[in-house]
Amino acid sequence: MRPDPSAVRTVVCAGTGVIGGGWVAYFLARGYDVVAWDPAAGAEERLRHLVDAAWPALTELGLAEGADRSRLTFEPDLARACARADFVQESAPEDLDLKRRLLADIDAATPAGVVVSSSTSGYPMTDMQTECATPGRTVVGHPFNPPYLIPLVEVVGGKLTDDDVVAWASDFFRLAGKSVITMEHEVPGFIANRLQEALWREALHMVASGEATVEQIDLSITDGPGLRWPIHGPMMTFHLAGGQGGMAHMLDHFGPSLLAPWTRLTAPELTTGLRDAVVEGCEREAEGRTIDDLVAERDRGVIAVLRALGRA
CATH class of the missing domain: 3.40.50.720 (NAD(P)-binding Rossmann-like Domain)
Structure with missing residues (x-):
C-alpha cells in the first residue's frame, strides 16, 4: 500500500x-x-x-x-x-x-x-x-x-x-x-525533448555549414519566437499566424511550404571542427561570465518571466 x-x-x-x-x-x-x-x-x-x-x-x-x-x-x-x-x-x-x-x-x-x-x-x-x-x-x-x-x-x-x-x-x-x-503512450525523447532536439539539430547544421553563428542562432530565438513561447506554444503561435482564419487559414496558405527545404532533421556529423566552433561560440557569447554567473542570470530571467505571466 x-x-x-x-x-x-x-x-x-x-x-x-x-x-x-x-x-x-x-x-x-x-x-x-x-x-x-x-x-x-x-x-x-x-x-x-x-x-x-x-x-x-x-x-x-x-x-x-x-x-x-x-x-x-x-x-x-x-x-x-x-x-x-x-x-x-x-x-x-x-x-x-x-x-x-x-x-x-x-x-x-x-x-x-x-x-x-x-x-x-x-x-x-x-x-x-x-x-x-x-x-x-x-x-x-x-x-x-x-x-x-x-x-x-x-x-x-x-x-x-x-x-x-x-x-x-x-x-x-x-x-x-x-x-x-x-502521457498516455511512451515516445522516445517524450514530447518537449523531441521538439527541442529538432531545433538543436537545425542549429548545429547551420553552424556546421557556416550559415549562422552561435550568437546569431541564440539571438534569433531570444529576440524572436522565444518571446512568444512563454505565452503561446508553437501550435497556438501558428494559429495566430493565420489571422482571423486561424490555423485553418495558416495551413491552407502556408501548407505548401512544408515541402520546402527549410529544415534538416537528421543530425549532422559532430566533427571536431563543429564541436570546436560551437564551444568557441559559446565562450564568445558568455563574454567572460562564469557558469555560476550565467546560472544566476538565467534564474533571474526565468523568475521575471514567470512573474510577468502570473505563474509565480
Missing part, C-alpha cells in the same frame, strides 16, 4: 548532478526532507554548492512552510537512503545499463508501495524497468533544467508500470508545485 501523494515527507534523490541536484534544491524548497545519494567522489560538496546557488532564486519565488537546507541529508549507502523513502527520484547519467542496474537496486531497497521515478531525458521506462523485481511502481518523471525553476514534468509509465502509479506520480508532482503532462 503506497502512501497518499499528500503524505510524502521524505524524498530520496538518487544521483545529484545538474538534474538530480536541481531536484534536491526544489524538494527542499517545497518543504520536504531530502536524502541524497551519489557515488561520485566529491558529490556532496558539489550538491551543496548547487543548492546554495539555487536557494536565492527559490527564496525569491517563495519557500514552502518549513523549507530549510538543513533538511538535506547526504547518505553514501544507497540501501540506507532508500529505506527512508516516501518517494524516489532517480537522476543517474543517461546510460541504459546503468539505469537498469540502479533502478533494480533502488527497487530492492525501497519500502513496498513507494513510487520510483526516473529523470531520464530519453529512455522509455519499458527499457529501464527490465531488472526490477516490482517494475509496476517505476515511472518516468522527466523534468527540465533547472528542475528547481522550470515547472514542467512529463510523466509516463512503461509496459509493466501499474496505471495507478502513473496517476499517483502525476498527483504527487502537482502537489509539489509542478506543471504536469501525463
